[in-house]
Amino acid sequence: MTAPTVTVTAPTAARASRGLWGDAARRLLRNRPAIVGLICIAIFISAAILAPVIAPYGPLAGTLAERYQPPSLQHLMGTDTQGRDEFTRVLYGAQVSLQVGVIAVFLALFMGGVIGAIAGGLGGKIDAVLMRIVDVLLAIPGILLAIGIIAWLDRGMLQLMLAIAITYVPVFARLLRGSLLALREADYVLAARSIGASRVRILLRHMLPNALTPLIVSATLVLATAIIDIAGLGFLGLGPPDPRTAEWGTMLTDARKFLELAPWLVYFPGLAIVISAIGFNLVGDGLRESLDPRLRR
């Protein structure tokens, strides 16, 4: 006796599904503000990567005789207080912001993710203790925490990354914990529990993947604020240890004293920061809409 073959047709939509990410990417590309954002990010990233190739001068090259030159064909963005080419330095500045920003956000995502996963996944006393720690970090307003950390750890690239990262750990920890708590009562988690899956397995295989999307959205938005914070710390003189480093915030500190003489030294690095931040803000908003179809209006 042969068993009747049963063909199961999945209730797919007429359009072939490309999975969550494929769909999200397609929706993102149909979102006009998000495209503008992607272009901004593309400019930012290519400036960082291609700086050594496109930059017409070295980031530290310049003589005092050539300082304060207004924008011209030789110096597209003029020259700074030391006679260095501003365009070159804006390009190299993107490297610092990109490196520090991305690494800091990943660090924050990792630390916050671990705290949030443990708190939201296990609950109980551990949750209560971890959330109190997060509350403590949240009690120190934003950039002040970063300022405090660098003041203690001294200036340095690693310190800069760590300072920015720690500022955003509470954001990610709370977010992940919140989504995990909401997922605990989801039907598929109940189902997994009822067939005897272990807590760790349920957490890692069933709950985490479903809690990732808000985390990704918020990481993109945090990257925008992280870039602004890095520049802010640089502006306060807490940026990269070598004051000659081309970093947008540090460049603005120099520019501040010569606002009457060379205002372009404020506008170009400022514009660079704004473009990068706008890019990540627009893409973050776009991702939120495309990853969560319920949010679309």
Next chain:
Amino acid sequence: MLKYIVRRLLGAIPVLFGLSFILFAFVHLLPGDPSRAILGQHATPEAVARLRANLGLDQPLYVQYFTYLGQLLRGDFGASIINNRPVLSEFAVRFPGTVELTAAALIFSIGVGIPLGRLAARHAQGWIDGGVTVLSLVGISIPVFVLGLVFVHIFAVELGWLPTQGRLDPRARLDIVTNFMLIDTLIAGKFGLFVDALRHLVLPAIALGSIPLAIIARITRASVLDVSNEDYVRTARAKGLRERRVDNRHIMRNAWLPVVTVIGLQVGGLLGGAVLTETVFVWNGVGRWVVDAIGNRDYFVVQGTVMIFALIFLAVNLVVDIGYAFLNPRIRYS
């Protein structure tokens, strides 16, 4: 209601302990020795040892922590390494400058942000809405210090409409009573100086208020749109109420809650942003003081100020949450 307030107050206690512990750890557990940092790399070992003993750094850590905690409870936030003045009193002298600035920024951001958000919601999807959306995007994407520098360049350097820096004309003679310039000038009865103080306040307040403005406008728009779709709003319109009455009585009353929450959340950002704004505008407040302290490696000033800032921030959040619970009974009983 009282139960809720007590619960929130009790909840703040472990946070305060945690905070004191973290700030303590910053000074004592990390590599680097404050006394070494104070005296510099070339100090003799004897001098370092003497300072360590003076600062109590030769005691066991737990003793140091409890000493520190005891000082905190007595309102002693340490003293400056540079001039030995107590942090709290120095803070108190400069704090009015920061409050004046942040309050002006908050008033500006609320006063402009809410009407903008309402306007955008009323003309949703139109060009006004689009304009407000773009404005708020730029608002959250532009750092306060960049906006501040651009303002100084345009309105002070180029147009000469407003002063570039400071809180008052440096030639002005004024008795400092409260260190709120707007109040002190009025106490002295010098109306001209009051206007001068106001003129000094305009640029920094707008620069600092730009981010909260953007966020408040966004939230107001979203919240008003949300409420506008409710059945009771349609009912109100259907029964022939004037649009203005529907707006004020049915929509705004219910749209306030998220807006109030967000306004409360801005205070922390404003305090942080004040540090940068004060640096741009050479504004005599707590922010510039902290930045100078970092430059001078005056660790205890930084530690004390962060602690005081956190206390203020916690207190503000508490007040906002209580206000929120007052407005929304559902919070109280959860």
